Amino acid sequence: MLQRLDFGRLLRIALVLLLAGAAGHGASLAGVPLSWVLGPLVVTAACSIAGWPVFASKRGRQIGQLLVGSSIGLNVTAAALGLIALWLPAMVLTAAVAMLVAAVLSVPFARASRINETTAFFSLTPGGLSEMANVGQAEGADPEPIALSQAIRVALLVCLMPPLILAFGIDGGIPTPPAAGDLDPVELALLFATGLAAIAIVKFLKANNAWMIGALLGGGIVAGLELVEGRMPYPLFAGGQFLIGIVIGSRFKRENLVRLPRVCVMVMLFIVLLTLILLGYAALLTLATGIDLSSTVLSSSPGGLAEMSLTAQVLHLNVALVTAFHVVRSFFVNAFTLPAFRLFRRAGLFRLVGRLCDRLRIV
Numbered sequence: 001m002l003q004r005l006d007f008g009r010l011l012r013i014a015l016v017l018l019l020a021g022a023a024g025h026g027a028s029l030a031g032v033p034l035s036w037v038l039g040p041l042v043v044t045a046a047c048s049i050a051g052w053p054v055f056a057s058k059r060g061r062q063i064g065q066l067l068v069g070s071s072i073g074l075n076v077t078a079a080a081l082g083l084i085a086l087w088l089p090a091m092v093l094t095a096a097v098a099m100l101v102a103a104v105l106s107v108p109f110a111r112a113s114r115i116n117e118t119t120a121f122f123s124l125t126p127g128g129l130s131e132m133a134n135v136g137q138a139e140g141a142d143p144e145p146i147a148l149s150q151a152i153r154v155a156l157l158v159c160l161m162p163p164l165i166l167a168f169g170i171d172g173g174i175p176t177p178p179a180a181g182d183l184d185p186v187e188l189a190l191l192f193a194t195g196l197a198a199i200a201i202v203k204f205l206k207a208n209n210a211w212m213i214g215a216l217l218g219g220g221i222v223a224g225l226e227l228v229e230g231r232m233p234y235p236l237f238a239g240g241q242f243l244i245g246i247v248i249g250s251r252f253k254r255e256n257l258v259r260l261p262r263v264c265v266m267v268m269l270f271i272v273l274l275t276l277i278l279l280g281y282a283a284l285l286t287l288a289t290g291i292d293l294s295s296t297v298l299s300s301s302p303g304g305l306a307e308m309s310l311t312a313q314v315l316h317l318n319v320a321l322v323t324a325f326h327v328v329r330s331f332f333v334n335a336f337t338l339p340a341f342r343l344f345r346r347a348g349l350f351r352l353v354g355r356l357c358d359r360l361r362i363v
Helices: 002-029 035-049 058-073 078-086 088-113 117-124 129-138 143-167 185-204 210-224 234-250 254-259 261-289 293-300 305-314 319-346 349-360
Strands: none
Touching: 002 035, 002 234, 035 143, 035 234, 035 254, 058 185, 058 210, 058 234, 058 305, 078 088, 078 319, 088 117, 088 261, 088 293, 088 319, 088 349, 117 129, 117 143, 117 261, 117 319, 129 143, 129 319, 143 234, 143 254, 143 261, 143 293, 143 305, 185 210, 210 305, 210 319, 234 305, 254 261, 261 293, 293 305, 293 319, 305 319, 319 349
């Protein structure tokens, strides 16, 4: 009987994967941006919410990040590295602004969602899902709303940002660089070996998101040194997106959505508000720096590193620059969220925003 139940579970997992693959392929044929992320994400999330078992391998996510990160890293050139160094102060400022805006919005979000302000702050701050939940729990926050909110943030923005930017006619206009074709097996082996070595170094340094950042560095090294010339074969690139998409979708657990329906609704509204405020900041950043609006909009977005880097590639933006903004934000936010939270609390920011909400009769 147990074997039969196990077989039935495996069969349903396989069916979900087949449906997710079909959705990715269909979205690709329809020309949907990030088709191999969005199709599998939607199908897997729907099946997970319905109570079906879904595939959510940590190793699969890491392989997906290796494939996608290596592919994106191939866009990095020596000139791009110089550009990144030039705009590093703007990248740090952008990360700090994202944390400050999240802190301000966390007070009305806490009231609307009926959670405490500490939980609200770590739910809205655009950092890693597990990192924000763990750090927040150490400060007395409830980790479940944080994990759910972070999953909704990544999924919502990967669904909204590409069509939103396209709807406004924003396209970076940077043509895909001509390549010699797909990388051959020897070049792929060199690319992945370099990426794995970079991942090991990033992990040794105890930085977060080691697989994505390490793969980006590995791809950038072999491309910048002109050790390889070409692009990632499409099946591998699509496969990496597929693995990322199903892992994002699997985070939507039915029991969490049933237990925290108010948080689900409120966090979507506040993530949209956070994104709109940062879009305004992006316009100011363009005026101040001269970086094109399309790049600053995506660079300032509170979306995930892998997903926003992929969006930059699809929308013909400066992939290296957008990726660098998100790498810096990922490092800065995950490393300094706790000190920033304590600083905001000591400075009375949350009390000030609370009094303002009372005066304006907001929630």
